[in-house]
Amino acid sequence: MQQVQSQEIAFQSQKWLKVAFLSVAVTTALAFTGCASKPQINNSVRYANAPDYYTVRSGDTLSGIAQRYGLSYISVAQMNDIAPPYTIYVNQSLRLKSSGKKTTTTQSYTDSTPIQRQSIALPNQTQAATPPVQNTVPQNTAPTVTVAPTPTSLKWVRPSSNAIIARYNAAGNIKGVRFGGNLGDPIYSAADGQVVYAADGLKEYGNLVLVKHIDGYITAYAHNSKMLVKSGDNVKAGQKIAEMGSSGASQNMLEFQIRLNGKPIDPATILPLN
Known part of the structure; x- marks a missing residue:
């Protein structure tokens, strides 16, 4: 009898551990998907206690x-003129109510500023069928805005030593550089930074790693066969972070992008590609 009771207690403990694990997993997923969740219905009690303006924290x-x-x-996005994918920044002042005097905050990033976690705009998704190799980047009917790089103390290195099979072409909707190679070839971080995404949530990009750097730069590494880092890891320039593969593509390749404040940059303007 005592043995049966012990087995029942062990079963119940495992059951509650599974429930707790699933709760943590769901909470973590929501934190990284940011504004992908459904709109929340106004709650009068919480709304009454809401300030007119809120300063974004890490x-x-x-x-x-x-x-x-x-x-x-x-509604909050509309009041603050924030367009999808609803990216916000540390120290940004958000209007929560239609009345009230706005307070101003200053957002600054210096070489000594620690990298802060925040909502990161992932590459655009589309519903188009998987195209040939030269068009594996999701198509976007909106015009691509290309900006010039800004001064930074970052030291850039090539993310792959392999040959380039396609270069940046805004008109052709190629928003980065594509490296050819073999399954398992090493993929390196192009600069010091912090991993803010390492998952396969975007089908067109397969196993995707996003690294946030100082001065508003973000680098993307797509189609990996294996990811060797996780979200929150700090990485150094030249550190191996993944292995080449064909996830989300029709051949082994690395889709490498550099974005400045969410907008694509031609990697050739700041990387030693030749």
Whole structure:
């Protein structure tokens, strides 16, 4: 009898551990998907306690802030002229109510500023069928805005020593550089930074790693066969972070992008590609 009771207690403990693990997993997923969750319905009690303006802190997402005060994140985005994918920044001042005097905050990034976690705009997704190799980047009917690089103390290195099979072409919707190679070839971080995404949530990019750097730069490494880092890891320039593969593509390749404040940069302007 005592043995049966012990087995029952062990079963119940495992059951509750699974429930707790799933709760943590869901919470973590929501933190990184940011504003991809459904709009929240206004809650009168939480809304009454909401300030007129809220200053974004490290780890905040637009949906999380809205839910905290019983608001719809879409309404908050509209009041603050924030367009999809609803990216927000540390020290940004957000209007939560239609009345109230706005306070100003200053956002600054210096070489000594630690890298902060924040909502990161992932590459665009489309519903188009998988195209040939030269068009594996999701198609976007909106015009591509290319900006010039800004001064930075970052030291850049090539993410792959392999040959280039396609170069940046804004008109052709190629938003980065593509390296050919073999399954398992090493992929390196192009500069010092912090991993903010390492998953396969975007089908067109397969196993995708995003690294955030200082001065508004983000680098993307797509189609990996294996990812050797996880979100939150700090990486150095030249550190191996993944292995080449064909996830989300029709051949082994590395799709490498550099973005400045969310907009694509021609990697050739700052990387030693020749």
